[in-house]
Amino acid sequence: MKPPSPLIALANGQRLLVCVGSGGVGKTTTAASIGLWAALSGRRVLVLTIDPARRLANSLGLSEIGNTEVRIPLERLLGDGAAQTKGELWAMMLDPKSTLDDVISKVAKDARTRDAIFQNRIYRSIAGSFSGSQEYMATERLYDVYGSGRYDLIVLDTPPVKNALDFLEAPGRLARFLDRQVMKWFLTSEEDGPFGKRLMLSTSAVVYRLLGHIFGKDFLAELSVFFTLFRDLYDGMRERHEAVSRIFGDAATTFVVVSAPNEPSVDVANFFLQELRSRKLRIGAVVVNQLHRARLLNPDVDALLGRKAREIMPDLAPQMLARLGAAHRRLRELTALEAHWVRHLANEAAGVPMVEIDRQSGEVHDLAGLLSLHDWLFAKGTDV
Ligand SMILES: Nc1ncnc2c1ncn2[C@@H]1O[C@H](COP(=O)(O)OP(=O)(O)O)[C@@H](O)[C@H]1O
Ligand SMILES: [Mg+2]
Incomplete structure (x- = not known):
């Protein structure tokens, strides 16, 4: 007999599920389908998604809306039964254009500091090009909604990142960028006097003059202001980073690795498995999505x-x-090839339960489509 799907216990018992994997494998679809299942079983669920396919976003009412929590009406799916379910399904699409500004607004101690930062030219150029900002914003949002207590379960869909580390380390990157060690070089203590003056007097004077020569004195003045302002923000940023790291490591958080049965996405899935293990993060299931299956072996x-x-x-x-x-x-050759990649993945998963989803005949782009995946995600745990 097949064991029950590992996702049942996860969707019922965890507070945060994080879907990771390569792009296009079905992370967003899986995250949304898991969220729907948990909502139908009575939990208040938020699916925090990044890049839903346009049709799915539209049918969930997520179009045009960035960074706002939208309740998804389950009535259409359940008819009159909806009144009986206590569960709620919410979704939020992260707006990739939303920037560091949001974070700055939250951690700045007052409006004056905030505005001064927004106007600083150096900040502006960093905010526009802060690499990994999408991952960073995802973790920022997560921090907010997780702490809000409004949800029993959050399913976090992750961006299609080339490098897994980008996502897992996003919270750390900004904090490191703002590390005190770096800032010390620019900042002055009360006794040292203003930034520029200190540098002029110190052995760094040559460096300062050189920088001034290259970038202009105004730039250096702004750089000084920038770091002075950021000194005040540093602790707030750092606290948020540490809190998010704690959330990822919490016993109520589990990662779900999603893969398609082909070489490139299995490679990415394996990479995630290794990364998550080396960080001692919990891996609850591996979902292999979009399997082709030739049902007849040798048809006449x-x-x-x-x-x-x-x-x-x-x-x-x-x-x-x-x-x-x-x-x-x-089709038979494809089935055999995919079986090979599933075995390869199972080998790497080493004991992490696997769940298989066949490729559906159309796209999965609405609630009914998400519901139809439940037969796979929640019933058919397989012992590959
Ligand atoms: N089991 C499946 N059968 C058919 N189409 C699927 C299946 N899973 C996902 N899709 C489709 O594949 C596309 C990519 O899925 P998506 O969840 O957006 O991937 P990701 O978030 O990993 O980039 C979407 O158009 C989705 O509808
Ligand atoms: Mg996606």
């Missing part, structure tokens, strides 16, 4: 379809049957 195409084909199109029947036969052989 003529016996199955010949009579019908000759009836409909007598002239073209032989050609059509030959093509169908060839198409089926390709």
Whole structure:
């Protein structure tokens, strides 16, 4: 007998599920489908998503809305039964254009500090190009909604990152960038006097003059202001970073690795498995999505379809049957190849339970589609 899907316990018991994996494998779809299941089983759920396919976003009412929590009505799905479910499904699409500004607004001690930072030219150029800002914003939002206590479960969909570290280390990067060690060089203590003056007097004077020569004196003055302002923000940023790190490591947080059955996404999945293990983070399941399956191993195409084909199109029947036969052989080869990659992944997963989802005939782009995946995600745990 197949063991029950590991996702049942996770969706019922955890506070945060993080879907990771390569782009296009079905992270967003899986996150949304898990969220729907948990909501239907009575929990208040938020799916925090990054880049839902346009049709899914539209049908969930997420279009045009960035960074706002939207309640997804389950009535259409459940009819009158909706009144009986206590659960709630919410979704929020992270707006990739939303910037460091939001974070600064939160941690700045007053409006004056905030505005001074926003106007600082150096800040402006950093805010616009802060690499990893998407991952960073995801963790920032997570921090807010997790702490709000409004949800029993948050399902976090992650950006399609090339490098897993980008996501896992996003909270740390900004904090490191603002590390006191770096800032010390620019900052002055009360006794040292203003930034510029100290540098002029110190052995760094040459460096200062050189920088001034290259960038202009105004730039250096602004740099000084920038770091002075950021000194005040540093502790706030740092606290948030540490809190997010704690959330990821919490016993109520589990990662779900999503992969398609092909070499590039299995490579990324394996990389995630290793990274998560080395960080001692919990991995609850590996979802292999979009499997092709040839159900008949060696079909006699003529016996199955010949009579019908000759009836409909007598002239073209032989050609059509030959093509169908060839198409089926390709499907069988694909099935065998995918089975190979599933085994490869199972090997790396080493004991982490795997869940398989067949490729559906159309896209999964609405609540009904997400619901149809429940048969796979929540019933068919497989012991590959
Ligand atoms: N099991 C499946 N069968 C058919 N289409 C799927 C399946 N899973 C996902 N899709 C489709 O594949 C595309 C990519 O899925 P998505 O969840 O956006 O991937 P990701 O978030 O990993 O980039 C979407 O158009 C989605 O509808
Ligand atoms: Mg996605």
